[in-house]
Amino acid sequence: MSRLSLNQWTTRRWSVAEAVEGCVRHGVGAIGLWRQDVAAQGLDETVKLVADAGLRVSSLCRGGFLTSGDREALDDNRRAIDEAATLGAACLVMVVGGLPGVTPGEPSPAVDRDLAGARERVAGALAELVPYAAERGVRLALEPLHPMYCADRAVLSTLGQALDLAEPYPAERVGVVVDTFHVWWDPQVLAQIARAGDRIASYQVCDHLHPLPADVLLGRGVMGDGVIDFAPLTRAVAEAGYTGDIEVEIFNADVWAADPDEVLARVKARFAELIER
Amino acid sequence: MSRLSLNQWTTRRWSVAEAVEGCVRHGVGAIGLWRQDVAAQGLDETVKLVADAGLRVSSLCRGGFLTSGDREALDDNRRAIDEAATLGAACLVMVVGGLPGVTPGEPSPAVDRDLAGARERVAGALAELVPYAAERGVRLALEPLHPMYCADRAVLSTLGQALDLAEPYPAERVGVVVDTFHVWWDPQVLAQIARAGDRIASYQVCDHLHPLPADVLLGRGVMGDGVIDFAPLTRAVAEAGYTGDIEVEIFNADVWAADPDEVLARVKARFAELIER
Numbered sequence: 425m426s427r428l429s430l431n432q433w434t435t436r437r438w439s440v441a442e443a444v445e446g447c448v449r450h451g452v453g454a455i456g457l458w459r460q461d462v463a464a465q466g467l468d469e470t471v472k473l474v475a476d477a478g479l480r481v482s483s484l485c486r487g488g489f490l491t492s493g494d495r496e497a498l499d500d501n502r503r504a505i506d507e508a509a510t511l512g513a514a515c516l517v518m519v520v521g522g523l524p525g526v527t528p529g530e531p532s533p534a535v536d537r538d539l540a541g542a543r544e545r546v547a548g549a550l551a552e553l554v555p556y557a558a559e560r561g562v563r564l565a566l567e568p569l570h571p572m573y574c575a576d577r578a579v580l581s582t583l584g585q586a587l588d589l590a591e592p593y594p595a596e597r598v599g600v601v602v603d604t605f606h607v608w609w610d611p612q613v614l615a616q617i618a619r620a621g622d623r624i625a626s627y628q629v630c631d632h633l634h635p636l637p638a639d640v641l642l643g644r645g646v647m648g649d650g651v652i653d654f655a656p657l658t659r660a661v662a663e664a665g666y667t668g669d670i671e672v673e674i675f676n677a678d679v680w681a682a683d684p685d686e687v688l689a690r691v692k693a694r695f696a697e698l699i700e701r
Numbered sequence: 702m703s704r705l706s707l708n709q710w711t712t713r714r715w716s717v718a719e720a721v722e723g724c725v726r727h728g729v730g731a732i733g734l735w736r737q738d739v740a741a742q743g744l745d746e747t748v749k750l751v752a753d754a755g756l757r758v759s760s761l762c763r764g765g766f767l768t769s770g771d772r773e774a775l776d777d778n779r780r781a782i783d784e785a786a787t788l789g790a791a792c793l794v795m796v797v798g799g800l801p802g803v804t805p806g807e808p809s810p811a812v813d814r815d816l817a818g819a820r821e822r823v824a825g826a827l828a829e830l831v832p833y834a835a836e837r838g839v840r841l842a843l844e845p846l847h848p849m850y851c852a853d854r855a856v857l858s859t860l861g862q863a864l865d866l867a868e869p870y871p872a873e874r875v876g877v878v879v880d881t882f883h884v885w886w887d888p889q890v891l892a893q894i895a896r897a898g899d900r901i902a903s904y905q906v907c908d909h910l911h912p913l914p915a916d917v918l919l920g921r922g923v924m925g926d927g928v929i930d931f932a933p934l935t936r937a938v939a940e941a942g943y944t945g946d947i948e949v950e951i952f953n954a955d956v957w958a959a960d961p962d963e964v965l966a967r968v969k970a971r972f973a974e975l976i977e978r
Binding site: 523526528529530531532535537538539540543570571572574575576581582584585588608609610611612632634635636638640651652653656 | 800803805806807808809812814815816817820847848849851852853858859861862865885886887888889909911912913915917928929930933
């Protein structure tokens with residue numbers, strides 16, 4: 425299990441302290457943390473808990489939401505960068521945001537439909553944030569999200585688009601996240617993973633359920649429970665040179681309702697069968 | 702309204718005869734037909750109804766579902782081609798099918814996860830069907846579907862992929878469908894529309910609703926009710942040289958429950974405001 429990382433929201437009922445204990449108990453070597461949970465635990469206490477447990481922090485979730493172009497979003501991203509630096513996170517995951525005026529899960533009558541403009545503002549915000557992150561030794565990791573989230577969560581929709589956005593910057597400063605749920609359908613995905621090479625800052629695995637639940641955000645499943653063929657994706661990521669942690673991040677009402685220890689045991693078994701093999 | 706075409710499923714309660722009458726009543730010059738509704742009306746009677754009304758048949762929906770590689774699917778596509786020829790349809794829309802073993806809307810435990818294999822079988826089936834269609838003067842129109850339908854309806858997910866698939870064949874034999882709902886999110890869409898040029902066999906417009914309904918198939922809305930900026934897409938399609946009918950195809954429970962005459966009046970108004978202008 426040396427490369428398995430538990431993204432904290434897979435066992436969402438656990439606090440940071442409980443998730444750290446769970447990783448130790450199950451022999452998981454790394455953890456992906458979420459900002460609000462770190463804040464609830466306390467940033468300094470989280471640093472201590474993680475260090476005492478000997479865990480790596482494979483990612484901090486998340487910066488982003490940069491499409492409106494307002495200054496508050498930039499300030500919040502600077503705070504996220506500071507936190508990632510303090511935690512020694514391998515990267516800060518960037519979910520860039522959807523169309524301005526769109527609220528996830530809710531009717532949004534005042535939507536700004538200028539998709540190209542939203543994408544340009546993300547590029548502009550990145551130009552401001554990269555130097556700040558670089559000074560603090562934090563790597564930003566651009567995460568393309570499945571196109572069904574384009575309106576409300578991320579106008580960054582493909583790995584190719586993420587690589588285009590990252591291209592002006594050194595790979596050690598701006599990387600990309602390859603999340604199987606988001607990219608499995610993309611006819612260009614294997615070529616783009618090869619192109620990504622050392623830009624891959626995080627490899628995240630979870631399955632794409634069929635049919636999708638009513639809230640499509642929760643359509644993620646434990647590997648093997650959905651439609652994704654993990655072998656070609658995992659092989660391509662390895663051939664691109666990625667040797668870092670592999671994070672399991674599952675948003676799923678049934679998984680969240682289950683006993684977190686049972687979830688982690690099942691994740692470990694499926695990881696051994698479908699990812700490590 | 703010279704270029705507006707009513708896709709029959711927008712006013713799904715109407716039979717073919719009623720939809721034809723509706724088109725005449727509202728001054729709509731073309732209709733997109735569905736095979737099962739044509740069968741219910743009778744193929745020869747449909748030909749007569751459409752001819753008497755002076756309507757163009759902008760498309761026949763649909764062929765496809767070719768990913769399993771079985772012979773029955775090919776036979777059914779040959780029948781669809783025959784029907785398209787009899788109807789004088791401008792194209793036969795091809796929805797290529799999802800992963801074998803996946804049933805739309807239902808748990809599908811026996812899924813064949815080999816996405817690359819499914820895509821190869823589509824290419825193979827096309828090689829068999831194109832000569833048959835060519836002999837009958839029928840143009841096949843490959844329709845990329847939104848990636849959220851990759852598992853259950855179409856492993857053809859982007860316009861670029863559709864153009865790659867069409868490339869071995871003359872443009873007048875194998876074209877592509879540009880449907881705003883399916884392609885609006887694609888960072889490459891404008892470049893791929895330009896690349897498509899005279900491969901564009903059908904331009905279909907409808908909006909992408911936010912939030913999506915529980916059944917994501919029904920997330921289509923009347924233009925202006927969702928998140929799509931139609932102007933850049935419509936301009937790109939025009940600049941690519943497409944001068945054919947523009948079909949409005951809406952799958953939406955509320956639209957289907959409404960009075961079809963009111964739906965058609967609203968579609969016309971929005972078409973004038975957001976597409977023709």
